[in-house]
Amino acid sequence: MSIQVSFELSDNDLEHFRTMMKTAVENASSYSEQEVLSRAIAACNEMKQADLPDFVAKRMHSLEALIAAVQDVEWQMPDDEKKEVLSSLAYFCEPQDLVPDHIPVLGYVDDAIMIELVIVDMSLDLDAYEEFCSFRKTEENRRGDAANVDRESWLASTRNQIRSSMRKKRKSGTRRRVFGRIM
Known part of the structure; x- marks a missing residue:
């Protein structure tokens, strides 16, 4: 039996995640494009190896699609769009999570929220x-x-x-x- 838990993020809640993303982008600014992509791919691979809750696993496809879009030579993503995508992927370069991933089920709540926010932010690009x-x-x-x-x-x-x-x-x-x- 499964249950559905829904919650709404207020503007204050979103501000917290914006701050986390801003910090991640600032930290990732010292990384090259390839390093950001490598770290984001490594984070995806690490999440795939974990026993992910379905609410995270369902969002992984979109995150991987963003990575693929940046790497797809035939898509020829313009530099300004590439920079936005890389900025959105910067969070996944951070080793520190709000909730440590080793906590069963709940450890990925912050990752799922951040993935969802990135997906919303980059929906037209996706x-x-x-x-x-x-x-x-x-x-x-x-x-x-x-x-x-x-x-x-x-x-x-x-x-x-x-x-x-x-x-x-x-x-x-x-x-x-x-x-x-x-x-």
Whole structure:
């Protein structure tokens, strides 16, 4: 039998997590892009090896998708967007948690909250990247062996269209950013 526990984070609660993220970003500013990615990947791998509660495991896909988006050469993430994603991943470079992970079930509550806040903050970026991946896979399947012929051309037009749509949504304020970039 499972139960559902819901809670609401007030502005004061969110401020606490913003402070944690700000500290993580400041600490990670001395790391290279590759170090941030390596540490975030290591944190994901460590969480996968743990007996994660479902509420954390369900969020791991999105966190891994952000990492993949930064590393995907064909997505060609612009530097400003890459910097935002890396800043969002900075928390996962920190060895110190609010609640130590070794505490069964509860040890990952802070991680789940932070992952959820990062996902909310980066939702347009995630949606755009997942749309691009879906298009790429569909085209690879449709084109078969010819998928590599003029590949950059057919990827570029869709990539540009997806990014343009994402930026319009961002400018129109269709989402509220949690970590203070847009409020």
